[in-house]
Amino acid sequence: EKFIPKGGPDGGDGGDGGSVVLRATTALNTLVDFRVNNQFRATHGEAGKSSNRTGSSGNDLEIRVPCGTQIYNEETNELIGDLVEEGDCCLVAKGGSGGKGNTRFKSGRNRAPRKSTPGTKGESRVLQLELNVLADVGLLGCPNAGKSTLIRSVSAAKPKVADYPFTTLHPHLGVVRIGDEKSFVVADIPGIIEGASQGIGLGTEFLKHLSRTRLLLHIVDLAETEFHQVIADNIKSVENELKSFDPDLFCKERWLVFNKLDLIPKGQAQSRIDHITGQLQWNGPVYAISAIASQGTKKLTHQVMQGLDALD
Ligand SMILES: Nc1nc2c(ncn2[C@@H]2O[C@H](COP(=O)(O)OP(=O)(O)OP(=O)(O)O)[C@@H](O)[C@H]2O)c(=O)[nH]1
Ligand SMILES: [Mg+2]
Known part of the structure; x- marks a missing residue:
């Protein structure tokens, strides 16, 4: 730690990465927007900072889809979400968790650990969206x-x-x-x-x-x-x-x-x-x-x- 004589390690934890979430809204009624724009990424978590400050977490990315959207995992064809009503949501890719800063590894014996663990990678998924008409x-x-x-x-x-x-x-x-x-x-x-x-x-x-x-x-x-x-x-x-x-x-x-x-x-x-x-x-x-x-x-x-x- 700077400026503190014999100061120990002070690296904070990394922030968690943001997740990607799909949310149903009645404001949309087609999936055509996804023809053009179809790759999405939530923001990264920030690196941990000095003075044992945790990096800020990434923001979740919320993607709006019409009510009636069914979400399939394209590789396995598994249905992973079925968003029927306004506000229904489905987490489709979880952000990675932040790494642990070196402060965590401080111990009586090791006052100046160099050790820290890296964060995990966020999930990445290829999805297929299908719109089922919702009619009475x-x-x-x-x-x-x-x-x-x-x-x-x-x-x-x-x-x-x-x-x-x-x-x-x-x-x-x-x-x-x-x-x-x-x-x-x-x-x-x-x-x-x-x-x-x-x-x-x-x-x-x-x-x-x-x-x-x-x-x-x-x-x-x-x-x-x-x-x-x-x-x-x-x-x-x-x-x-x-x-x-x-x-x-x-x-x-x-x-x-x-x-x-x-x-x-x-x-x-x-x-x-x-x-x-x-x-x-x-x-x-x-x-x-x-x-x-x-x-x-x-x-x-x-x-x-x-x-x-x-x-x-
Ligand atoms: N005279 C008369 N003609 C009708 C009536 N309803 C529909 N038609 C005519 O029948 C034809 C077919 O009508 P559509 O409404 O397109 O039939 P549809 O059932 O939607 O046909 P698809 O989309 O092919 O399944 C058109 O020429 C219409 O004008 C009716 O009540 N009276
Ligand atoms: Mg017709």
Whole structure:
């Protein structure tokens, strides 16, 4: 120690390195920022100082991610975090601990130890982030059934709508407001077809986005054909894809929503629906709407809100 005659060792401990933490926030809803900026490092701990002062610790680095982000260890594919709600966080790389200064090694015998131990290295990890859509209600159905048209008509979301199948390529979310106080979130996913679980069409990749919803609206184009059996079979094949993708999803509360009512000659809609549901032996809720004309959509969204409240 300087200036103190026969002063002993006075090297303080090194500070701990900062850790890297991911935290969920509702302020973000995509992971696109990580395409550009995807390497992060918390600050180092400072070296220990003289007069037995401990070096200051590094600051933790907090990275904000959207709610619904799942964090995987890229090497092992192990799920290491699942950030669902605002504020949920996950420590993904722990900072190293500071080394011990030479003061620690002072003893009766050794008054001037040269010894100190170095700090440990902080962890470094390669992660894969996946965003699972968090919605209350999922729209499900064949391509071209009118799912995107429905979400456009009941929310501010504006996914592409077009007169050809597989228009929607990515899930979209829309917030449906009921009165001033209530709302729910709907997810529009790409249509699925028979064989999707074997990779036909866009596959079932998107069905996983429905796994956390509480209610599924199965949208059906009632005007696709006059043949009830064909429509019933299409509904069945969507059900089969659901079942083979995930039996839990199949058991989830699901309502049938017949769409494109505006294209059905007056007075025929109910008997068509009765035939189809009869063929399916369907006992669940049934709605008939025209997404494009916003006919029946208000009733549907109000019932959905009530249904969600009841499921809570
Ligand atoms: N007449 C009529 N046409 C509709 C109605 N709803 C949707 N359509 C039309 O049906 C076509 C397909 O609608 P989309 O909303 O893109 O269907 P989708 O289910 O999202 O289709 P994918 O994204 O391919 O799965 C478009 O041409 C829509 O304008 C409706 O209520 N009445
Ligand atoms: Mg669509």
